[in-house]
Amino acid sequence: MAVEIMKEKYRSSVREVVLGATKDEGGTRSHTIKVGGETTLPFLHFEGDIPNRPVVAMEVWDVVPEDWPASVKGFFEDVYNDPAAWAKKCVDEYGADMIALRFKSADPDLKDASAEDCVPTLKKVLEAVGVPLIVYGCGKTEKDNNIIGPLAEAAEGENLLLGVAEQENFKPVASAAMASKHSVIAQSPIDINIAKQLNILISELSTPLLERIVIDPTIAALGYGIEYSYSIMERARFGALNGDRMLAMPMIGNVSQEVWSKKEAFLEEGEPTWGDQAERSLAWEAATSMALLQAGMDILVMRNPESVKIVKKQIDDLMQDNSY
Amino acid sequence: MGLTGLEIFKHLPKTNCKECGFPTCLAFAMALANGKTSLDQCPDVSEEAKEALSSAAAPPIRLVKIGTGDKVIEIGDETEIFRHDKRFNHPTAVTIAVNDNEDVGTKVETVNELVFERVGQRYEVDMVAIINASGDAATFKTAAETAAAKTDKNITLVTDDVGAMEAALGVVADRKPLIYAADKDNYEKMTELAKANGCTLAVKGEDLNSLAELVDKVVALGYKELVIDPGSRETSKVLADMTQIRRLAVRKKFRSFGYPTIAFTTKEDLREEMLQAGVYISKFSGIVVLKTDKKEHLMPLLSWRENLFTDPQKPVAVEPGLHEVGEPTADSPVYITTNFSLTYFLVEGEIDSTRIPSYIISVDTGGISVLTAYADNKFTAEKIAADIKALGLEDKVNHKKAVIPGGVAVLKGKLEDESGWDILVGPREANGIQKFAKSNFA
Numbered sequence: 001m002a003v004e005i006m007k008e009k010y011r012s013s014v015r016e017v018v019l020g021a022t023k024d025e026g027g028t029r030s031h032t033i034k035v036g037g038e039t040t041l042p043f044l045h046f047e048g049d050i051p052n053r054p055v056v057a058m059e060v061w062d063v064v065p066e067d068w069p070a071s072v073k074g075f076f077e078d079v080y081n082d083p084a085a086w087a088k089k090c091v092d093e094y095g096a097d098m099i100a101l102r103f104k105s106a107d108p109d110l111k112d113a114s115a116e117d118c119v120p121t122l123k124k125v126l127e128a129v130g131v132p133l134i135v136y137g138c139g140k141t142e143k144d145n146n147i148i149g150p151l152a153e154a155a156e157g158e159n160l161l162l163g164v165a166e167q168e169n170f171k172p173v174a175s176a177a178m179a180s181k182h183s184v185i186a187q188s189p190i191d192i193n194i195a196k197q198l199n200i201l202i203s204e205l206s207t208p209l210l211e212r213i214v215i216d217p218t219i220a221a222l223g224y225g226i227e228y229s230y231s232i233m234e235r236a237r238f239g240a241l242n243g244d245r246m247l248a249m250p251m252i253g254n255v256s257q258e259v260w261s262k263k264e265a266f267l268e269e270g271e272p273t274w275g276d277q278a279e280r281s282l283a284w285e286a287a288t289s290m291a292l293l294q295a296g297m298d299i300l301v302m303r304n305p306e307s308v309k310i311v312k313k314q315i316d317d318l319m320q321d322n323s324y
Numbered sequence: 325m326g327l328t329g330l331e332i333f334k335h336l337p338k339t340n341c342k343e344c345g346f347p348t349c350l351a352f353a354m355a356l357a358n359g360k361t362s363l364d365q366c367p368d369v370s371e372e373a374k375e376a377l378s379s380a381a382a383p384p385i386r387l388v389k390i391g392t393g394d395k396v397i398e399i400g401d402e403t404e405i406f407r408h409d410k411r412f413n414h415p416t417a418v419t420i421a422v423n424d425n426e427d428v429g430t431k432v433e434t435v436n437e438l439v440f441e442r443v444g445q446r447y448e449v450d451m452v453a454i455i456n457a458s459g460d461a462a463t464f465k466t467a468a469e470t471a472a473a474k475t476d477k478n479i480t481l482v483t484d485d486v487g488a489m490e491a492a493l494g495v496v497a498d499r500k501p502l503i504y505a506a507d508k509d510n511y512e513k514m515t516e517l518a519k520a521n522g523c524t525l526a527v528k529g530e531d532l533n534s535l536a537e538l539v540d541k542v543v544a545l546g547y548k549e550l551v552i553d554p555g556s557r558e559t560s561k562v563l564a565d566m567t568q569i570r571r572l573a574v575r576k577k578f579r580s581f582g583y584p585t586i587a588f589t590t591k592e593d594l595r596e597e598m599l600q601a602g603v604y605i606s607k608f609s610g611i612v613v614l615k616t617d618k619k620e621h622l623m624p625l626l627s628w629r630e631n632l633f634t635d636p637q638k639p640v641a642v643e644p645g646l647h648e649v650g651e652p653t654a655d656s657p658v659y660i661t662t663n664f665s666l667t668y669f670l671v672e673g674e675i676d677s678t679r680i681p682s683y684i685i686s687v688d689t690g691g692i693s694v695l696t697a698y699a700d701n702k703f704t705a706e707k708i709a710a711d712i713k714a715l716g717l718e719d720k721v722n723h724k725k726a727v728i729p730g731g732v733a734v735l736k737g738k739l740e741d742e743s744g745w746d747i748l749v750g751p752r753e754a755n756g757i758q759k760f761a762k763s764n765f766a
C-alpha cells in the first residue's frame with residue numbers, strides 16, 4: 001500500500017520583506033536581501049514555498065569589544081578598532097549575509113557618544129560593504145531614542161533594518177523608519193499578544209510600514225529558556241500561515257547577544273566536565289541558531305565566524321528540496 | 325486521539341452493574357475516554373469489545389523499550405506535533421556510534437565520561453551503537469562483548485548480517501539491545517532473532533513506501549516491538565520523512581508508522597554533525613545516532629533535548645537557594661527573586677551585566693513569577709526572611725542589605741521586621757537593574 005503523503009495547505013503566508021536598497025532604489029547597497037515569504041513551516045518544501053533562505057547577520061561594534069572572550073575576539077584582532085574594516089572582514093572572509101552594527105559607544109556608561117559621533121561610523125560601514133545593514137543603538141532606551149533619528153536620516157533611502165521598537169517605545173524607531181525609508185525591528189518579550197499589538201500600533205502610525213516589519217520575538221540562549229521562544233515562534237508562524245496578518249512577519253533573533261553572556265560560552269575553565277571554552281562556545285552559539293531555525297527564524301544575528309560557517313552550511317542543507 | 329465516551333459505551337455490556345466503581349456503564353465509558361480508568365475494571369466486557377476498544381484506544385505511537393532494569397530507555401508514545409499543544413513525552417535517546425574495528429574499549433570509556441552537570445541537572449548520553457564496520461561476525465561479537473563489559477549504557481547492534489547479529493546477541497542478549505536492522509532481504513530472520521531474544525527491532529526501509537510495507541510484513545510475523553527508519557540520510561529529506569511519519573501516525577493513526585523512529589547523522593565534520601543531530605532531536609526522532617564524542621558538542625545537544633522535552637504547561641523552575649554571579653565577596657550585593665526560570669534568568673543576566681559580583685536568593689515559589697507568587701502567598705516576608713537565615717547569608721556577607729523586586733515593594737516593612745535586614749526596593753523590571761546597581765553599589 002502506498003503511503004499517502006500528508007500535505008498541509010495553509011491559507012496565508014509570511015510577508016516577504018526586502019532589506020537594503022540598491023542605487024536604483026534610492027540606496028547604495030550592491031544588492032538587496034529578501035526574507036520571509038514562507039507558505040509553510042520551516043523547511044517543509046514538500047508542501048509549500050520557502051522562497052528565501054534564512055540569513056546570518058554578523059555583529060560589528062563601534063567600540064573595541066573588551067569583554068569578548070579571546071576565542072572569538074581573536075578573529076577580529078586586526079580590525080576591531082575600525083568598524084568599517086571589521087564589517088568588510090565579516091562579509092569578505094566570513095560570508096556574513098548582513099552586518100548588524102551596534103552603536104555601543106552611545107552607552108552613557110561607556111563613551112556617551114552623541115548622534116553626531118555615530119553618524120560617520122555608519123557612513124563608513126555603508127561605504128565599506130555592499131550588504132544590507134541592521135542598526136542597533138546601545139540598548140539603553142532613552143539614549144537610543146536620541147540617536148536613532150539622526151542615524152536613520154544620515155542613511156536615508158538605504159532601507160536599513162532599524163532596532164528596536166517596543167510596545168512602550170515604538171514611536172522613535174518607527175517614525176525614523178517612516179521618515180527615512182527604512183525597515184523596523186518590532187521587539188516583544190516572548191509574548192505573542194504583545195508581538196501582535198505592537199505590529200498593530202506600528203501600522204496605525206504608518207500603514208506602509210506594516211510591510212517593513214521584522215518581528216524580534218526575544219530569544220533566549222540554549223539552556224536559558226529557549227523553549228519558550230521556540231514555542232512562541234512556532235505559534236506565531238502557525239498563526240501567520242493561518243491568516244493572522246499581524247503576525248505574518250519574518251523573524252529576527254539576537255543569538256550572539258544572548259549566548260555570549262552565558263557561562264557556557266564565556267567561562268574559560270567552566271565546570272570540569274564542560275570541555276574546552278573555544279569549542280564549547282562556538283557549539284553553543286551554533287546549536288542555539290539551529291534550534292531557532294527549526295522554529296522559523298529568518299535572520300540570525302551571530303558573532304563567532306566558526307559558528308556562522310557551520311550554521312550557513314546547515315541552512316544550505318535545509319534548503320534542499322524534499323518534495324515527494 | 326482515542327474514542328469518545330459514547331463510542332466506547334456502544335461496546336460495553338450496559339448492565340450498570342457498578343462493579344467497575346462507576347454508577348453506570350455510561351459513566352464508566354466517559355471515565356475511560358478521559359483515561360481515568362481501564363477497561364479491565366469491567367467484569368462483563370466481551371472479547372470482541374476488548375479487541376475493538378484496545379486497538380482504537382492504543383496510543384498513535386507505540387511505547388517501546390530498550391535495555392533492562394533501571395537503565396531501560398522508553399521511547400515513542402508521542403501524541404503531538406507541536407510542543408505548545410502538549411508535552412513531548414519521551415526524550416530522544418542520544419546514541420554514540422562505535423565502529424567494531426576501532427578501539428572499542430577506549431571509545432566506550434570516552435562515552436561513559438560524557439556526563440554533564442548544568443544548572444543542577446545531570447545530562448548523559450543514553451546508548452552506544454556498535455557498528456559492524458569490519459563486516460566480520462567475530463569482530464562484531466568481540467566488540468559487543470567489550471562494550472557490554474565497559475558500560476552499563478544501553479546497546480544498539482548495527483549490522484544487516486544475520487550471522488553477525490546472532491553472534492553478538494549470543495554475548496549481549498541479556499542487555500536487551502536494540503537490533504538494527506531488519507531490511508527487505510533479512511527481515512524474516514531478524515524478526516526471529518528479535519522475538520527469540522525479546523529485543524526491540526529496528527525496521528529499515530528505503531523510503532516511506534517500502535518502510536510501511538516492511539513494517540506490515542514484520543507485524544504479520546507477529547512482532548510489534550519496533551523502531552522505524554525511513555532510510556533517508558540527507559538532513560532535509562530526513563526532516564521531511566520524520567515529519568510525515570509523525571503526522572501520519574498522530575493525525576491519521578496510520579498503524580504502519582505508529583512506532584518511534586531512529587535517525588543517523590552523516591556529516592563527517594563533527595561540528596556540522598552536531599547541528600545535523602540537533603535537527604533530528606527537534607523534529608521527532610526517537611533515537612539519534614551520531615559519531616562525535618566531544619563534550620563540547622554533546623553538552624549543547626543534551627541541553628537542547630532537555631529544553632525541548634520540558635512540559636510547556638508547567639512553569640520551569642531553577643533550583644531554589646543561593647546563586648552566585650561572578651565571584652561574590654563579603655561586600656557583594658544580595659538580590660532576592662523567585663525561582664521561576666524566566667524571571668530568574670532575566671534577573672541573573674542583568675545582574676551579570678552590572679559587572680558587580682553578587683548573590684541572588686531564588687525563593688522557592690514553585691516556579692511562578694514575582695507578582696503571581698506574591699498574590700498566591702508564595703513570596704512572603706516570612707518565607708524570604710527564613711531563606712536569608714537558612715542560607716547562611718549573615719556569615720557570607722558583612723552587611724545586612726538585600727534588594728527585593730520593585731513589584732513587591734509592599735513587603736519591605738514586614739521583611740525588615742522579620743529579618744532584621746535593611747531592604748532596598750529594586751526596579752520593577754529586570755532591565756532596570758543595571759541603573760539601580762550603578763547608583764547603589766558602584
